[in-house]
Amino acid sequence: MPRLLLDTHILVRWSSDAKKLTREQRRVLEAAARNSEPLAISAVTLLEVALLSNGGKLKAPLDDFFADLEADPLVNVIPLTYEVASEFGSMGVLQDPSDRAIVATARIHGLRLVTSDQRIIESQLVPVVE
Incomplete structure (x- = not known):
């Protein structure tokens, strides 16, 4: 069972340029890799990655x-569910729909969110690794 959810920019940085991660983010992700711990991403993150690719x-x-x-057995994609959608609706403090979906996913599944997004961090809606 994963304990960490990666937001979109963290996923992209981790896979292409880990130097852009903070020291704490790298430490936590490297420890997870060393221990073969699964990492989670929201299904919404896949859509955001596609948008980043188009840009x-x-x-x-x-x-x-x-x-x-898809080939990495330690990456778990968490689907958008009714529970996540319901939680999404209760987070008016975040305006970005993707941020809301990612935070809602972390909250419903009890995951720490690895993020650098200041709006998410300041919202204190979910435990974060920043």
């Missing part, structure tokens, strides 16, 4: 990026 902000071709994720 030229993804180093690898999108199909390759997704194939690598």
Whole structure:
């Protein structure tokens, strides 16, 4: 069972340029990798990655990026569920729908969110690794 949920930018940085992560983010993710701990991402993150790819902000071709994720047994994609959607509706403090869905996913599944997003961090809606 995963204990960490990666937001979109953390996932992209972790897979392409880990130097852009904070020291704490790298420490936590490297420890998870060393211990073969699964990492979670929200299904919404896949959509955001596709948007980043369309905007030229993804180093690898999108199909390759997704194939690598799918082949990694330690990456768990958490689907959008009725519970997550219901939680999504209760978080008016976050305006960005993707942020709300990712935070709702972390809350429903009891996961710490690895993020650098200041709005999410300041909202204190979910425990974070920043």
